[in-house]
Amino acid sequence: MTGERIQVEVRLHALLAELAGTRRHRVKVPRRLTIKDLLDVLGSELPGLSRISEYRINVIAVRNGEPLPGEFEVGEGDIIDLLPPSSGG
Numbered sequence: 001m002t003g004e005r006i007q008v009e010v011r012l013h014a015l016l017a018e019l020a021g022t023r024r025h026r027v028k029v030p031r032r033l034t035i036k037d038l039l040d041v042l043g044s045e046l047p048g049l050s051r052i053s054e055y056r057i058n059v060i061a062v063r064n065g066e067p068l069p070g071e072f073e074v075g076e077g078d079i080i081d082l083l084p085p086s087s088g089g
Contacts, residue, residue, distance in 0.1 A: 003030070004030070004031045005028045005029060005030055005031070006028065006029060006030075006031050006033075006074070006075065006076040006077075007026060007027070007028050007076065007077065008026070008027055008028075008029055008033075008038070008074050008075075008076075008077075008078050008079075008080060009024060009025070009026050009077075009078070009079045009080070010024070010025045010026075010027065010038070010042060010079075010080050010081075010082060011023060011024055011079060011080070011081045011082070012024070012025065012082050013081060013082065013083045013084070014083065014084050015084045016049065016052075016059070016082050016083070016084055018048075019046075019048035019049055019051075020042075020046040020048045020049050021046070021048055022046070025042065025045070025046060027041060027042070027045060029041055029074065031076075032073050033073065033074055034070060034071050034072060034073055034074075035061045035068055035069070035070050035071070035072050035074065035080070036070040036071070038061075038074060038080070039052050039059060039082075042082075058084075058085045059082050059083070059084060059085075060082070060083040060084075060085065061080055061081070061082055062080070062081040062082075062083065063078055063079065063080055063081070068080070
């Protein structure tokens with residue numbers, strides 16, 4: 001079905017939550033949207049995250065405890081956790 005949209009919940013952690021001004025964001029996106037495209041959508045809906053899509057800041061996307069590649073296609077009802085890269089020693 002062309003133009004079908006699905007709902008995805010994104011949970012933002014650490015610096016990403018601070019930049020976005022929220023820890024959770026629900027978004028309706030076209031079916032077959034990739035994680036990379038989802039970051040673009042989030043950058044336009046949450047201006048504090050615009051640098052992520054603009055500069056492709058490394059973000060770790062996780063679903064059910066499993067890291068997701070940028071080409072992974074999100075599905076209806078997915079809950080995607082986005083984490084900034086960790087640093088430290």
